[in-house]
Structures are given as structure tokens and as C-alpha cells.
Amino acid sequence: MSQLQEELVVLRERLALHDTDRQATTTQLQNQVENLKEKLISQAQEVSRLRSELGGTDVEKHRDRLMVENEQLRQELRRCEVQLQELRAQPAVPCEGCEHSQESSQLRDKLSQLQLEVAENRGMLSELNLEVQQKTDRLAEVELRLKDCLAEKAQEEERLSRRLRDSHETIASLRAQSPPVKYVIKTVEVESSKTKQALSESQTRNQHLQEQVAMQRQVLKEMEQQLQSSHQQTAQLRAQIAMYEAELERAHGQMLEEMQSLEEDKNRAIEEAFARAQVEMKAVHENLAGVRTNLLTLQPALRTLTNDYNGLKRQVRGFPLLLQEALRSVKAEIGQAIEEVNTNNQELLRKYRRELQLRKKCHNELVRLKGNIRVIARVRPVTKEDGEGPEASNAVTFDPDDDSIIHLLHKGKPVSFELDKVFSPWASQQDVFQEVQALITSCIDGFNVCIFAYGQTGAGKTYTMEGTPDNPGINQRALQLLFSEVQEKACDWQYNITVSAAEIYNEVLRDLLGKEPQEKLEIRLCPDGSGQLYVPGLTEFQVQSVDDINKVFEFGYNNRTTEFTNLNEHSSRSHALLIVTVRGVDCSTGLRTTGKLNLVDLAGSERVGKSGAEGNRLREAQHINRSLSALGDVIAALRSRQGHVPFRNSKLTYLLQDSLSGDSKTLMVVQVSPVEKNTSETLYSLKFAERVRSVELGPGSRRTELGSWSSQEHLEWEPACQTPQPAPRAHSAPGSGTNSRPGSIRRKLQPSGKLRPVPV
Numbered sequence: 001m002s003q004l005q006e007e008l009v010v011l012r013e014r015l016a017l018h019d020t021d022r023q024a025t026t027t028q029l030q031n032q033v034e035n036l037k038e039k040l041i042s043q044a045q046e047v048s049r050l051r052s053e054l055g056g057t058d059v060e061k062h063r064d065r066l067m068v069e070n071e072q073l074r075q076e077l078r079r080c081e082v083q084l085q086e087l088r089a090q091p092a093v094p095c096e097g098c099e100h101s102q103e104s105s106q107l108r109d110k111l112s113q114l115q116l117e118v119a120e121n122r123g124m125l126s127e128l129n130l131e132v133q134q135k136t137d138r139l140a141e142v143e144l145r146l147k148d149c150l151a152e153k154a155q156e157e158e159r160l161s162r163r164l165r166d167s168h169e170t171i172a173s174l175r176a177q178s179p180p181v182k183y184v185i186k187t188v189e190v191e192s193s194k195t196k197q198a199l200s201e202s203q204t205r206n207q208h209l210q211e212q213v214a215m216q217r218q219v220l221k222e223m224e225q226q227l228q229s230s231h232q233q234t235a236q237l238r239a240q241i242a243m244y245e246a247e248l249e250r251a252h253g254q255m256l257e258e259m260q261s262l263e264e265d266k267n268r269a270i271e272e273a274f275a276r277a278q279v280e281m282k283a284v285h286e287n288l289a290g291v292r293t294n295l296l297t298l299q300p301a302l303r304t305l306t307n308d309y310n311g312l313k314r315q316v317r318g319f320p321l322l323l324q325e326a327l328r329s330v331k332a333e334i335g336q337a338i339e340e341v342n343t344n345n346q347e348l349l350r351k352y353r354r355e356l357q358l359r360k361k362c363h364n365e366l367v368r369l370k371g372n373i374r375v376i377a378r379v380r381p382v383t384k385e386d387g388e389g390p391e392a393s394n395a396v397t398f399d400p401d402d403d404s405i406i407h408l409l410h411k412g413k414p415v416s417f418e419l420d421k422v423f424s425p426w427a428s429q430q431d432v433f434q435e436v437q438a439l440i441t442s443c444i445d446g447f448n449v450c451i452f453a454y455g456q457t458g459a460g461k462t463y464t465m466e467g468t469p470d471n472p473g474i475n476q477r478a479l480q481l482l483f484s485e486v487q488e489k490a491c492d493w494q495y496n497i498t499v500s501a502a503e504i505y506n507e508v509l510r511d512l513l514g515k516e517p518q519e520k521l522e523i524r525l526c527p528d529g530s531g532q533l534y535v536p537g538l539t540e541f542q543v544q545s546v547d548d549i550n551k552v553f554e555f556g557y558n559n560r561t562t563e564f565t566n567l568n569e570h571s572s573r574s575h576a577l578l579i580v581t582v583r584g585v586d587c588s589t590g591l592r593t594t595g596k597l598n599l600v601d602l603a604g605s606e607r608v609g610k611s612g613a614e615g616n617r618l619r620e621a622q623h624i625n626r627s628l629s630a631l632g633d634v635i636a637a638l639r640s641r642q643g644h645v646p647f648r649n650s651k652l653t654y655l656l657q658d659s660l661s662g663d664s665k666t667l668m669v670v671q672v673s674p675v676e677k678n679t680s681e682t683l684y685s686l687k688f689a690e691r692v693r694s695v696e697l698g699p700g701s702r703r704t705e706l707g708s709w710s711s712q713e714h715l716e717w718e719p720a721c722q723t724p725q726p727a728p729r730a731h732s733a734p735g736s737g738t739n740s741r742p743g744s745i746r747r748k749l750q751p752s753g754k755l756r757p758v759p760v
């Protein structure tokens with residue numbers, strides 16, 4: 001029992017000890033809670049202080065102030081506008097209709113410009129307003145964030161106080177638990193085992209309480225940390241607010257400055273406009289006074305003018321009647337005159353038609369008389385190649401009144417010739433072409449035409465036939481003309497133009513457009529029995545444009561240059577032929593025509609001294625001589641309408657047989673060098689020309705008179721030809737004492753009856 005009592009005492013002591021401990025702990029906890037409360041309160045105070053110090057109220061005040069200022073500025077602007085409108089209205093009234101309205105309109109323009117400026121400034125103001133608005137918005141945002149922070153803090157506070165309350169409750173519950181312990185102590189005395197159990201339970205609870213206290217401490221620590229971070233946030237917010245305030249201050253400053261300058265501008269503009277308007281007003285008033293005076297002086301003049309006008313009006317009223325009468329008489333006169341003119345015209349027309357018929361008749365007669373063979377001469381200009389000195393002096397002159405006469409001074413003696421036409425050195429390619437144009441067009445109608453260029457080497461044959469690229473001769477111009485003529489007739493006729501080019505060298509015919517220019521070509525009779533000739537293998541190119549012709553010419557030229565090393569020399573020793581065939585079909589009747597145009601650049605007609613020529617050169621000269629003589633013979637025979645024409649005597653005449661006979665047309669262009677040193681050759685060329693031309697028409701006498709033109713006979717007839725001597729039968733120039741008329745020249749030449757040969 002005593003043991004039990006001892007134990008009970010010990011337990012009691014322990015319990016007391018426990019109690020003391022618990023009480024100490026509770027007081028400690030209470031103290032801590034108290035502390036925390038105090039801290040929370042101070043924190044709340046701090047927050048409210050901060051709020052009152054920098055919070056939204058100041059910013060709001062700022063904003064309000066800015067808004068008020070803005071409003072004031074707006075009002076001022078409105079006032080300015082009203083003033084401006086008043087000013088604009090003032091000068092407009094007196095200026096209306098006055099001479100200085102232009103100036104005033106200028107002023108008005110300036111005013112409107114100023115208004116524009118004011119509008120601009122207003123725009124700037126509204127921009128500034130916008131800026132202020134933005135800043136106010138940002139302030140509101142900051143306030144909102146501040147409020148959020150405060151709310152968070154309040155929540156935190158709430159949470160902490162809730163925990164405090166919990167802690168109080170726990171303590172209260174722990175206190176409430178004491179009586180059962182006391183009861184246990186009392187009962188322990190009776191039931192020690194029960195007491196022991198209660199003791200252990202209380203120990204556990206104690207343990208639990210201690211844990212809770214530790215947790216509370218932990219919470220307290222966290223709260224302290226939160227408090228610290230809220231402090232930091234507050235500091236940041238303060239810095240931001242300070243920054244915004246500075247920005248607001250600056251914007252406000254700017255706005256004030258701009259307002260100031262706007263105000264100044266406005267005042268200045270108003271003053272200027274006002275001053276100008278005053279000056280203008282003054283001027284307008286002065287003008288008005290002047291106009292008034294003028295009006296007073298003009299009134300009498302106006303009165304007289306009105307009187308005049310009324311008088312004129314009366315006259316005009318009577319004018320139509322007068323006019324009608326005058327018109328009637330004039331019409332009658334004109335009608336009479338027209339009638340007279342008509343009668344005259346008809347008479348003239350009748351006479352013209354009669355003349356036309358007469359002219360046609362004359363022309364036909366002329367053609368008949370002339371025959372189809374014409375001879376013209378062309379004198380080339382003196383060139384650099386002729387050299388200088390007496391040898392290169394001019395020996396050819398012309399008759400200014402007769403373009404068919406040419407005078408040559410040969411070895412001091414003047415000799416004259418008459419041809420169908422003579423072209424001086426100044427005649428252009430076009431002039432010459434004009435002469436041959438009609439011949440060429442007759443080719444389209446189915447006529448055969450031959451144009452020969454005859455003369456010594458260097459006399460201008462190739463120039464006349466081919467010309468230069470920028471000044472083409474007969475060949476190219478003829479084809480151009482054919483193209484244009486054919487084009488014109490295209491609606492009724494269908495034409496096909498082809499060209500061939502050939503050369504005759506040493507009586508050998510070669511194709512210049514063929515693939516093998518070396519090949520000798522033969523002239524044959526058509527197997528159809530028509531008696532027509534043709535050259536098998538002679539290349540024909542169809543041409544449709546000048547480009548085509550140029551290509552053909554280029555091709556022929558290239559062919560010749562590859563074939564002969566010295567083309568110039570070779571060309572002067574050969575006859576070059578361009579044969580153009582025009583075939584046409586009449587679209588409506590189906591009638592077919594074929595015309596041939598033969599353009600021949602003959603070999604040089606110069607004589608070669610017998611002594612100087614041997615071998616090839618001699619052979620060439622013989623061939624040239626023979627063929628040119630044959631040509632002369634054929635032309636003479638044709639012109640004198642002989643029964644037999646010796647076409648077969650040379651390749652050239654044989655080839656051209658179709659184009660020389662029948663109703664074919666032939667033109668011989670005799671080329672002449674004008675210089676002294678060539679007078680001998682010139683003399684012979686002109687003699688040849690005149691002989692061809694002067695052969696008498698009429699079959700009987702002619703045949704006996706003309707005989708043959710063969711080279712052999714020429715050689716026999718013209719001994720001077722063997723050594724270049726002056727022509728014995730040259731006739732005198734006009735004014736030289738003998739009969740100088742063209743007719744007599746011809747008569748004088750006729751008895752000789754022979755043409756000059758090309759002697760070897």
C-alpha cells in the first residue's frame with residue numbers, strides 16, 4: 001500500500017510537472033500568436049499607409065487635372081475657330097464682284113491654309129489626348145494590380161487569423177481535457193493500471209500538441225517570408241508609379257509647349273489675315289469709288305451706243321430682202337457663166353479627143369517609122385581612173401537644143417552623130433531607166449525585149465546595166481517595175497516571173513546560176529516543132545521580190561568570182577545575159593502570154609592591136625569581134641526587114657533569136673567615154689550606133705544597100721581599123737562649114753553602108 005502511495009506521489013509529481021510544462025508551452029504559443037497578430041496589424045497599417053502615400057488617389061488627381069486642362073484647350077480651340085470664321089466672313093462681303101477679288105481669294109486661300117494648320121494642330125492635340133488617355137489607362141491598370149495585391153494580402157491575413165483561431169481552439173480543447181486527468185489521478189489511487197493508461201494517453205496527446213506547435217512555427221516562418229516578398233512587391237510598385245508619374249509630367253510638359261506654340265501660330269495667323277484683309281478692304285473701297293466714277297462717265301456713251309444699236313437693228317431687219325435680191329441676180333449671172341463655160345468645155349473636149357486620136361496616130365506612125373530598134377548613147381562622167389593631163393581632157397559636147405546629137409572632138413576635128421537619144425554624164429540612172437521603161441512594161445503584154453549595153457571597156461556598160469548597190473541600174477529597176485506592174489494587174493492576171501543568168505565567153509554558153517558553171521550549154525530547137533529555141537539545163541529562178549533578185553544576183557556573182565581569178569577582166573571579155581521571163585494567165589479568159597526581157601552587158605568593143613595580141617587574148621578578141629559584128633548584122637537585117645537574118649552567126653544572136661525577131665523590141669545603149677585618149681574607140685562606138693540606127697527601112701533597096709556586117713567584110717572595108725587611125729567617114733560638127741543638120745548627117749553616112757568592125 002505504501003508502495004502504491006509512493007507511486008501515486010511520484011505520478012502526481014509527474015503530472016504536476018506535466019501540467020507546468022503544458023502551461024508554459026501554451027503561454028509560449030499564445031505569446032507567439034500575439035506577436036503574429038501584432039505583425040499582421042502593423043503590416044496592414046503599412047499597406048494602408050503606402051496606399052495613402054502613393055496610391056490611386058494621386059494618380060487620379062493627375063489624370064483629372066490633365067482632363068480639365070484638355071477640356072480647357074478644346075474650348076480655346078473652339079473659340080479660335082469661331083474667330084477665324086468671323087474673320088473669313090468679314091472680307092468676303094465687300095470683295096464680292098470687285099476687281100481685287102483675285103487678291104482676296106488668295107488671302108482666302110491663305111486663311112484656309114491656316115485653318116488647315118489649325119486642323120493639323122488639333123490633330124496633334126487629339127494625339128496628345130490619346131496619349132494621356134493611354135497613360136491614364138495604364139495607371140488604372142497599376143491600381144488594379146495594387147488592389148489585387150491588397151486582396152491577396154487580406155486573404156493571407158484571413159488565413160493566418162483562421163489558423164490562430166484553430167490554435168486557440170486546440171489550446172482550449174487541451175484545457176478542457178484536464179478534468180478527466182484529474183479524475184484519473186483520483187481514480188489512479190484506486191486503479192493504478194487505469195491511471196497508468198491515462199498517463200500514457202496524456203503523454204501521447206502532449207506529443208501531438210508539441211508537433212502542432214512545431215507546425216505553427218513553420219507556418220509562422222512562411223508567413224514571415226510572404227511578408228517580406230510583399231514588401232519587395234510594394235517597393236517595385238512604388239518605383240513603377242514614380243516612373244509613370246515622370247512620364248505623365250513629361251507628356252504634360254510637351255502638351256503645354258505644343259499648346260503654347262499653337263496658340264502663338266494661331267494668333268500670328270489671325271493678326272496677319274486681319275492686317276491683309278484691312279489692306280484689301282481699303283483697296284477695294286478705292287476701286288469701288290473709281291468704278292462708280294467710271295459708271296457715271298459711261299452712262300452717256302451707253303446711251304449713244306443703244307441708239308446706234310437700234311438704228312442698226314432696223315437696218316438688219318431690211319437686209320434679208322436686199323440680200324435675196326442680190327443673190328438672185330448673182331445666181332443668174334453665175335448660171336449664165338457656167339453655161340458659157342460648159343459650151344466652151346464641150347468644144348475643148350471635142351478638140352482634145354480629136355488631138356488625142358491624132359497623137360495616137362502620129363505615135364503609131366512614129367513607132368512604125370522608128371521600127372522596133374532604138375539606139376541611144378550614154379556618156380559617162382570623167383573619172384579618177386582617167387588620170388590627169390591633156391589625155392584626160394573632155395572631148396565630148398552636146399547640143400543644148402537637141403538631145404539626140406553628140407559632138408566628138410577627135411584628133412582636133414569635130415565629128416557629130418545623131419542617135420535616138422543622147423544622155424550626158426549628168427543623166428542619172430533613173431533618167432536612163434525612164435527611157436527604157438516602156439519597153440520593159442511591154443514584156444508583161446507578151447513582147448520580147450532586148451536591151452544591149454555596147455561600148456569599150458570602162459565606158460560604163462556595167463554601171464548602166466547593173467549599177468551600184470545604192471544606185472542600181474536597168475537590171476534591178478526593170479525587175480522592180482515588173483513586180484509593181486504585175487501587182488497592179490493582180491486582180492485580172494496571174495503572173496510568174498523567172499530569171500536566168502548566162503554568159504557567153506569564146507562562143508561558149510554557160511549557166512551563171514547553175515550548180516556547175518563550167519558546163520557548156522547548147523541551144524536547141526524545141527522538139528514540139530514550134531520553131532522556138534531553148535537551152536536545156538539553163539537554171540531558172542522564180543522571183544517575187546527585190547530581195548529574191550538580190551539573192552539571185554549575189555549567187556551568180558559568187559559563182560563567177562570562184563570561177564575566175566580576175567573577174568573584171570573576164571567580164572569585159574564575155575557577154576553577160578540576164579534573161580527575165582514573164583508568163584501570164586488571164587484569170588477570166590485563160591489567155592496565156594509569155595514575154596522575155598533580155599538584159600545584155602556586152603563584152604568590151606575595143607580593138608586589140610594585131611601585134612599585141614597572141615594566144616588566148618587573140619582568140620578572145622576574135623570571138624568578141626565576131627559576135628559583135630554578128631549582132632550588128634542581125635540588127636541591120638531586122639531593121640531593114642530582110643528576108644534572111646543571120647542569127648546563127650554567133651551564139652549571142654542565136655540565143656536571142658526569139659527576142660530579136662518578129663515584133664520584138666530592141667534597145668542598144670552605146671556607152672561612151674568622154675576623155676581625149678578614148679576618142680578613137682568612142683568614134684567607132686558612135687559609128688556603130690549610128691549605122692545601126694540609120695539603116696533605111698524598106699525591103700528592096702535595103703537588102704542590096706546594107707549587105708552583111710560580118711567582121712571579115714569590116715576588116716576589108718575599114719583598113720584603118722588594123723592600126724587605130726581616125727575614122728575616114730566621120731562627118732563634120734555643126735558650124736564647121738558643112739551641112740550640120742541631123743538629117744544631112746545621116747544622109748552623108750548612108751552611102752558607106754557598112755558598120756565598124758571590131759578588128760583584131
Ligand code: ADP
Nearest residue numbers: 380381383456457458459460461462463464572
Ligand atoms: P564597163 O562595164 O563598160 O567596162 P564600167 O561600168 O565598169 O564600164 O564603168 C567604169 C567606171 O566608170 C566604173 O568605175 C563606173 O563606176 C564608172 N561609171 C561609168 N558610168 C558612170 C556614170 N554614168 N556615172 C558615174 N560613174 C560611172
Ligand code: MG
Nearest residue numbers: 461462571572
Ligand atoms: Mg563591165
